[in-house]
Amino acid sequence: MSAAALIQEQELQLRAQSYYPENVAHNAKQVEHVRSTALSVAGGVAGVLGMTNWLGFGFYVVSVLLTNVIVLAINANGTPSKYFITPSPPLKPLTAQTSAPTPAKNSNVKSQISTKALTIDPRSGSFSTNDVASFLINGLTENAFSFILWWTFWFGIVHVYD
Structure with missing residues (x-):
């Protein structure tokens, strides 16, 4: 493969990156x-x-x-796949189709024509039901301590003499 073909292939791959x-x-x-603030x-x-225990x-x-x-x-406008990377497979796979080499009409000149058509999906994937479910519980463990900190602080301030 020539240097120009390698550069063209790299440019196509860079264009294929959607994020x-x-x-x-x-x-x-x-x-x-x-999430942290909310x-x-x-x-x-x-x-x-004054919520306590399991409540x-x-x-x-x-x-x-x-x-x-x-x-x-609100923030993702109902289309989270536009703003977040997901592990879901792409809607349309990124494929490079190469045509078979065709000999020229003149047998003295042997040329091969290779054209590549690249199918690129504008997003790397779409949010499936599993992705939405994992996004909904995302932040559950990371923000627990700040929730408990503010919960106990305000409970102590407001209900200290109850």
């Missing part, structure tokens, strides 16, 4: 910030309302689910 890594990292950082506020609400932890689980639904519905 800009810096944007993906920024989106993940912003979603984590939204669940800290939910911990404060649970403390002010408080149930409120935490509902808060995580509600926060993630809001992120999917």
Whole structure:
């Protein structure tokens, strides 16, 4: 394979990448910030309302689910595959089709024509039911300590003399 063919192949592969890594990292950082803030506020609400034991932890689980639904519905505009990378297979696979070599009409000149048609899906995958379910419980363990911190803090502040 010649150098020009290698460069052309690399350019096609670069065009096939549908996500800009810096944007993906920024989106993940912003979603984590939204989750962290929302669940800290939910911990404060649970403390002010005087929730204890399993009622408080149930409120935490509902808060995580509600926060993630809001992120999917509002922030991702209902199309999460546009903003998040998923492990799902692509809708259309990335394929390079090569035509068979064809001899020229003049037998003295042997040339081969090779054309590549690249089918590129604009996204690397789509959100399946399993992806949505895993996204909805995402952040459940990461934000538990901040929820508990704010929960106990506000419970202690508001209900100290009960």
